[in-house]
Amino acid sequence: MAAEVQEQSAPLSKVDSAIDDAPASPGESKPRHRRTSSTVSGVFNINDLEKEGVELKIAPETQRLNWKVNSSPATIEEKDVLHKLLCHPPIKKIDLHFPLGLEVTARNMKGVTIKDACDAIYKQFKKKADDELENPYLAGFEWDREECYTKFIVHQKKTGDAPSGGSGKKKKAKGGEEA
Template identity: 65%
Template sequence: MSAEATANPLTKVDSAVQGLSSSPPKDGAKHRRVSSSAAGVMNINDLEKDGIDLQIAKETQKLNWRINKSPSTLEEPEKSMLKKMLTTPPVKKIDLHFPLGLEVTARNLKGVTVKDALDAIYKQYRKKADDELENPVLAGFEWDKEESWTRLIVHCKKEGAPQPKKKGKKGQEGEEL
């Protein structure tokens, strides 16, 4: 029986017998992850080569977000700012550098949003208590192309601006002037 099995050629396609490789054909097919990135989202290194300047979303300076608190705890109108792109043009990843030397990376193949940046920062500081942090409130980001094209400098401050007061009933607050 074993002599018969070896004498007859195999009828199923077997890559080892037929001399075919098991890897996909190399006919210019792109890597699969490319399809998940959005159109118009750039690689930060390509921007540097082309000399394209970055603009940072100005909304990051108004968040008054504590770096050791989850970004999802923000309330409106700050919460709606989380969906905005962190930079223009949008990038797939960017390094966030703290003045004391810590560096974190925010990534999103569809473009790094403000929330992606805050999540990356929060991941580093979530276990720290408020009194352990010298400057616990995010003041904003700065891009200095002379220092490094591919990263943003994170600025923090001691205290956030006071939260805006909720409007009282019609005649109460307006008459106290």
């Protein structure tokens, strides 16, 4: 009977994963991370970009949104802008830091878009009344490589610009004397 037990266990060549953590062969090793199907090539982790010293460029469209942070991003007039990437090269997630200390995170495995950033901000401010917000309009984002590579600083302003098809040069001309 002992010979039968030996014969039955002899053909088993695979290693039991509960006993030994080493794979039976290099081709059979299991990935120890998320499924690769959910990641997109060309979209980076911001920490990897920091190690490589890559320069990020924030989409200039974020400065012209004229969006009130306690209203849904669906109210933004230029819908096509929402689908643009927030920065180049595209990243999977970014922390958005407000000057008073609040921080929100925008995530998208296919690359964070302007809409993703607006959604993350809106989630924090949707229950605030207009009179509770000192600066209710989004003025844009700033990336300060030296202060913190992995965060964008959120800038806000008191009033939204009047809807216009201009490039914003009039605003600079008015404020040029004060600055």
